[in-house]
Amino acid sequence: MSGSLIVLIIIVAIVGWAVLAYNGLVSLRNQVQDAWRQIDVQLRRRHDLIPNLVEAVKGYMQFERDTLTQVVEARAKAISAPDQTSRIAAENQLTAGLGRLLAVFENYPQLKSDQNVLKLQEELTTTENQIAYSRQAYNDSVMQLNTRIESFPTNLIAGNFGFKQADYFQGAPEDQAVPKVDLAMGAPTAPQAPTTPPRA
């Protein structure tokens, strides 16, 4: 084989690799963005659930008016938050308030007989879990993208085509901790862990 043919083959191979590598990076970056939007989807689902839940339990839980008010207020703040930071803070407050609410469910046995309330409780539980898992999925996507950007040989072209490493989702510690019954919510119990769901 002549020398120029070999050179041609090498060039074609390199270009081919570059195309594949670029497309791979595009795909991973889009996954990261999609995962970020998915978190938002779950948070909004939660916003929609709360009015029904509060309505359903209000009659039974006269003594928890404070908790209920906190939940309603946190939701309002989250919906109307002007920027990312205040949105995140409001969502964290909402998680905490809902955790307290779910925790004191145990004190109201009448609630267990109300099918509506049970249904809403399940919806709330699954929503909290879905929020946690969507965050986890986002972080996993970020890890995949960052790893690809850092690894050889993709790192050779990543910078040139403007692929930047993405940031991990770092919620506030109290947001990630499973809200406990005893309300001593000081130390975070688990970094980056999805809420371990209650027994059904």
Added chain:
Amino acid sequence: MAAARADFWELERRNRRETALLVAVFIALLSVLGFGLDFRFGDMAIVDGRLVGFPILTLIALGFAIFQSLLSYYCGASLVLASVRARELTPDTPAHQMVLDVVREMTLAARMPVPKAYLMDDPSPNAFTTGRDPQHSVVCVTQGLVDTMDREEMQGVLGHEMAHVRDYDIRTMMMIAVLVAGVAMLADFVFRSTWYTGGIGAGGGRSRDRDDNDNSGNAGAVIAILVFVLAVLAPFFAQLLAMAVSRQREYLADASSVEFTRNPRALLRALERIAQTKSPLRNASRGTAHMFIVNPLQGAREDDEGFFANLFSTHPPLGRRIERLRALLNEPGAAPAPSAGAPGARG
């Protein structure tokens, strides 16, 4: 966090490597048998030190095997569901609603489309999944599973099932089935050809001129014997390999389940509970056994009963699976401390 992640990620990597190795051995086995067959009875030969001829018999065997599996690839899911008499899972009870919710939670963690959920009317706790890719997948649980598992355990089990879908295990096992069928067919060819050409010592390449064919004479006899022996042993080894791959994928699905839930306790508790309450599944057969989370054909006795029993099992022994999960649990930072601090604590 980093240490725990390294652990199940590492488990997954190892499993994938070992699967690839097993498949390579499989393909090698098939090729050796196929070419041996083509040498002995077909067109292939070594002439003047070069390989000539067309491995027609190997390709025919592979062709049939592929055709069989394409059939099951496209029609498989509905056939399987019909054979176990499954019906669609609807949220008619709170427990069923919980299962549907957990399925959705696991698909989020797995970053996959939501599979259709089905229910089997069987008191034995088990689950399986089928479908050629994540877009066309189906997960099926037994009523027994719904009745015995709490939410955490259900997450572990469904995480394991989703892992099978995400890792294309159904497709992998189908490929393996192709290879097993191919080996069986080739072995069959060898036996028939040996019969029709009058025994191991006689006969040789069919369409080549005898004088040109290096297969005549002593070399031919040796090859003939080797091919025959290989044909006897190969199906046995093929089955062994297939089971080894199946077990490897089960371990992988366990590790992936932990990847999704980030909670080794979930699957651990589920498997421990299954180990206690296991009884044979009514509607499972040997054809469908490999898809279930736990081997459905065995009763409640412990199934790590010895080296040879395990070699032919589609699933690793429950005890070993539980051990591996326990090892993950003891890693620093592996799992959040169980939130059930107070009895009936809500999270």
